[in-house]
Amino acid sequence: MDLETVMERAGPREFGPGDDLPEKYRKAATRMIQFHANSEVMGGYLDKTFTRKAPSLDRKLANTAKVQDEIGHAQLLYRAAETLGVKTRAEMLDELATGDGKFLNCFHYPVDSWYEAPMIDFFVDGGAMRRQATLKSTSWTPYAHAMDKVCFEEGFHVKHGESILRELMNGSKATQERMQETFDVWWPRILQFFGPTNDESVHDDFAQAVGLKTATNDELRTSFLNMYIPKAEKYGLEIPEYPRLYERDDGTMAVREDDLDWEEFWTISRNEYEGSKEQIGSRRRRQDAVEWVRESLETWESSAGPTPQTAD
Amino acid sequence: MIWEVFRQEEPGDSHEHVGNVHAPDREMATLFARIQHARRMQTNSLWVTPRDEIGEVTAEEAAFGGRTDKSYRWAMTYNDIDASFAEEVADSESKQREAARKRREALREEETDA
Incomplete structure (x- = not known):
């Protein structure tokens, strides 16, 4: 299939492993899904910090369940990316360890307090779910199938995250103030979650032309703001004055981009931020620590041969 | 030889198990699958796979979803x-x-x- 045909046919779940697709499509899809898979891994690693910080057994249990879900999502997504035939799962995981693999900006900031849990579990996950819901209609079928399962599970994460926010904002005045301080720090990062405006985005045009992406950064950011600002306010959080938000002529919300720190954003996108190194490094060390498990699995797999043997 | 058959109704759907056919090889299996499982039902694609190649675990051996309160x-x-x-x-x-x-x-x- 040539690119022209791909663009003509582009639509929800239009292409699959049986199609002969041009390299440009397969590379763009790999880049996008690998980024998504990496983000699930790094989000999971970040989130596991909250298991220790969680104030009750219920919260600890829910948090471990969530981390387990995120790592499961990564597995699904690496499979979906692998089917494009550009990179193997092992290659993608190696790239994540060496610092070549890219992932979401919000997961480059190490966390160390329970107050940060709703930032990740409610706002970031809520934003991610907005995007993921639109990806159920992506043109790469294995990706869309992965989104079906991911979206099924994510409802619990977002509701649990909101439940934490609600609990903290019903706490003492000191608790509420700390929550507000944490929110002030995270809010600009959350706004950058959807990337720069469409004109600045590097990969958008092609991904949309071939149906990989079905909504623009601007559309997603707008709908996120319209849904999540009222939620923040409902629990008594004040939206920081900066970065300034404004209403466009068509009634949608937008951010004054000049108020955001894009230098930090682009440093992060190159994995060169201080936090990037810390997060990538700690995940790599944990990955190394369980190398023996993967080795023994591989030894078993290669010794088993084509006909399955019984365990002795 | 028994081949299990999986049918996809519309492009983009998952393939779902619909039954099996008796056939000597893959080509015949796809042919029989077409006749038995895609003649009346709306079909976009069919998969066939030798039954022996399928691994199974049942509710008798495993506690699916667990039995503890989660x-x-x-x-x-x-x-x-x-x-x-x-x-x-x-x-x-x-x-x-x-x-x-x-x-x-x-x-x-x-x-x-x-």
Whole structure:
């Protein structure tokens, strides 16, 4: 299939492993899904910090369940990316360890307090779910199938995250103030979650032309703001004055981009931020620590041969 | 040789198991599958695979979904939170509620049988 045909046919779940697709499509899809898979891994690693910080057994249990879900999502997504035939799962995981693999900006900031849990579990996950819901209609079928399962599970994460926010904002005045301080720090990062405006985005045009992406950064950011600002306010959080938000002529919300720190954003996108190194490094060390498990699995797999043997 | 047949109704759907056919090789299996499973039903694609190649684990050997209370991992548990503000969150919750209902039913049947 040539690119022209791909663009003509582009639509929800239009292409699959049986199609002969041009390299440009397969590379763009790999880049996008690998980024998504990496983000699930790094989000999971970040989130596991909250298991220790969680104030009750219920919260600890829910948090471990969530981390387990995120790592499961990564597995699904690496499979979906692998089917494009550009990179193997092992290659993608190696790239994540060496610092070549890219992932979401919000997961480059190490966390160390329970107050940060709703930032990740409610706002970031809520934003991610907005995007993921639109990806159920992506043109790469294995990706869309992965989104079906991911979206099924994510409802619990977002509701649990909101439940934490609600609990903290019903706490003492000191608790509420700390929550507000944490929110002030995270809010600009959350706004950058959807990337720069469409004109600045590097990969958008092609991904949309071939149906990989079905909504623009601007559309997603707008709908996120319209849904999540009222939620923040409902629990008594004040939206920081900066970065300034404004209403466009068509009634949608937008951010004054000049108020955001894009230098930090682009440093992060190159994995060169201080936090990037810390997060990538700690995940790599944990990955190394369980190398023996993967080795023994591989030894078993290669010794088993084509006909399955019984365990002795 | 027995071949299990999986049918996909529309492009983009998952392939779902619909039955099996008796055939000497893959080519014949696809032919029989077409005749038996795609003649009347709307079909976009069929898969056939030798039955021997399928691994199985049943509810007798494994406790699927576990038997311990894991309500903390369901969206419905957080019932002081209103999911309706975001379509995708509400959608996830209603699907989880349906899955939980089915599992409860299955457990109840199991208990009645025992």
